[in-house]
Amino acid sequence: MADTESWTEATVYYEDKIGSRETAAEFLRAFGERFPNYHIDKMGHWEPLTQPYTLASATDLWTTSSAHSDDVSYGHLILHGESPLPFYVFVNWYGHGSAQIYSDNISMHALRRKGTEILSPERAVDMFKFLLSWDAPYYGTVTTSEELEAKGWRSVTLEDGRRSKESIALSPKEGLIDLFWANYFGEPFLQAFGKKRAELSSSENCQAVANGVIVHLTRAHALAWQSDVRFCEKLREVIGKDFFFDKTKGLKPRKGPIFE
Structure with missing residues (x-):
C-alpha cells in the first residue's frame, strides 16, 4: 500500500470456516453484484500483486493453502x-x-491518497454489513488508520x-483491544456480556443486524468519522473492563466471547 x-x-x-470453493465463488460473485463500481484489477498471496483478476483464478488462490506442511x-x-x-x-x-x-476473517480497506476520493461513512457501513452477511460473524469493526494508531x-x-510503542496483538477470541468507530458483537459476545447485553442493545446508536448488534461511537445517529469520546467511555463501562486489554499493565482481557 505504497504512497x-x-x-x-x-x-x-x-x-x-470460509476456505471452501463454494464460499469463495459465492463471495466474489456477490461482491461484484453489491459493488459494481469497485473493479478488482490484481490479486495474489503477497505484494506486489501481479496476477490479473478473474473469478476462477481468484477462487483457486482463495482456497490454496499457504502452509509448507501437510500437518497444517x-x-x-x-x-x-x-x-x-x-x-x-x-x-x-x-x-x-x-x-x-x-x-x-475478511477485511476491506479503502485507501486515502492525495487527490483521491475519500470513502464516505455510509459506504463504509454498507461494506461492513456486506461482510456481516457471511458465515456466522461473531465480531467486527470499522475504523480508520488514525484511530488504529491511537488505540x-x-x-x-x-x-x-x-x-x-508496540502493536497490541490480540485475537477477538481473547477479548477486545478497544472500541472503534463501529463495532459488531455477535451472539458469542452478547452471551458473554450476560445481563449487560440488554443495556448494550438499548444504548445510543445500536442497531440489530446479523444475529447481533452494531454500535457506533458517533454522536446520536450521526454518521461522521469523528467518534464521541464520552460515549465510548460510557460504552466501555457498560461492557465491563474485564473484556478489554489493559494497556497500562499489558495484560490480556479476563473475559472473552463464549462459543457453544
Whole structure:
C-alpha cells in the first residue's frame, strides 16, 4: 500500500470456516453484484500483486493453502483495485492444524491518497454489513488508520529506559483491544456480556443486524468519522473492563466471547 496517507477498514471475524470453493465463488460473485463500481484489477498471496483478476483464478488462490506442511493448512488472498478509489480485500482462513485462537476473517480497506476520493461513512457501513452477511460473524469493526494508531498500540519501556510503542496483538477470541468507530458483537459476545447485553442493545446508536448488534461511537445517529469520546467511555463501562486489554499493565482481557 505504497504512497498511502491513511485508510478506512471494515473487518469481520467468523465462527464458521470460509476456505471452501463454494464460499469463495459465492463471495466474489456477490461482491461484484453489491459493488459494481469497485473493479478488482490484481490479486495474489503477497505484494506486489501481479496476477490479473478473474473469478476462477481468484477462487483457486482463495482456497490454496499457504502452509509448507501437510500437518497444517491456512490461506490468505489479497485483491486490489484502483476504481472508484484505491481499495484492498484481504481474506484469511485457518484449517486443520492451525492454532485455535485464530478466526477466519475478511477485511476491506479503502485507501486515502492525495487527490483521491475519500470513502464516505455510509459506504463504509454498507461494506461492513456486506461482510456481516457471511458465515456466522461473531465480531467486527470499522475504523480508520488514525484511530488504529491511537488505540491499537501501547507505550512500553525498553531495557535501556527509552520509551517505545508496540502493536497490541490480540485475537477477538481473547477479548477486545478497544472500541472503534463501529463495532459488531455477535451472539458469542452478547452471551458473554450476560445481563449487560440488554443495556448494550438499548444504548445510543445500536442497531440489530446479523444475529447481533452494531454500535457506533458517533454522536446520536450521526454518521461522521469523528467518534464521541464520552460515549465510548460510557460504552466501555457498560461492557465491563474485564473484556478489554489493559494497556497500562499489558495484560490480556479476563473475559472473552463464549462459543457453544
